[in-house]
Amino acid sequence: MPNWRQAVDEAVEAGVSRLIAMGVDAETTRGAIAMAEAHPAVFAAAGHHPMNRTGPDLALLRELAAHPRVVAIGEVGLDHAAGDDVGPFDEQEAWFQGLLELALDLGLPVCVHIRESAEDVHRVLAAHPGLRGVIHYWSLDPAWARRFLDLGFHLSFAGTLTRRSKQHIREVARMVPEERLLLETDAPWGTPQGRSGPMRPAWMVDTAKALAELRGWDLETLARIELANVSSLFSRIV
Secondary structure (H helix, E strand, O other): OOOHHHHHHHHHHHOOOOEEEEOOOHHHHHHHHHHHHHOOOEEEEEOOOOOOOOOOOHHHHHHHHOOOOEEEEEEEEEEOOOOOOOOOHHHHHHHHHHHHHHHHHHOOOEEEEEEOOHHHHHHHHHOOOOOOEEEOOOOOOHHHHHHHHHOOOEEEEOHHHHOOOOHHHHHHHHHOOHHHEEEOOOOOOOOOOOOOOOOOHHHHHHHHHHHHHHHOOOHHHHHHHHHHHHHHHOOOOO
């Protein structure tokens, strides 16, 4: 597996012109900002993942989010999957509320994680009118897609879109209004069909090809739509 700079250069060569490195706590947010300072194709998000064992330092995240290369608050959300590797369920929602309020205060979009928690995530997001953002790594059915679209959110698709077994995801990708479509890697997860090993940003082109086929577009049309959507939602990206 290449180091991060090699992975980004490989992605840019493949045609991926903008990347957002997500923070899952203060330390990784600092790392994402350092990457963004070092490479013109990379931007950063300041976040606190619900699988953390302790809550976010909102004052520190506010300070980090002031950096001009930070374009979003993320990754944030709720994770109610069973297992020992997730944060305390009874505290996750309070963390999430605080992070959404930070995003609203700073005028930044949010990148939202959902796992076995769609109803709760929808309820919390709906209680924050004016909030903008994206539901990342879309994995839910069309009915849920309509509910999150009604809140004004974008939906983002990863390498799972390339798998014909994931027909519910592919159906959503066909129905999302074109101005709400985004693509992502979620590396090292979301490896496309036919690839092996951890996901690499360059392989997002596989996902783009699958989406273009589903929508009946050529890649140039999709690229134009994606760049417009990224620029609209993440207004600090240039």
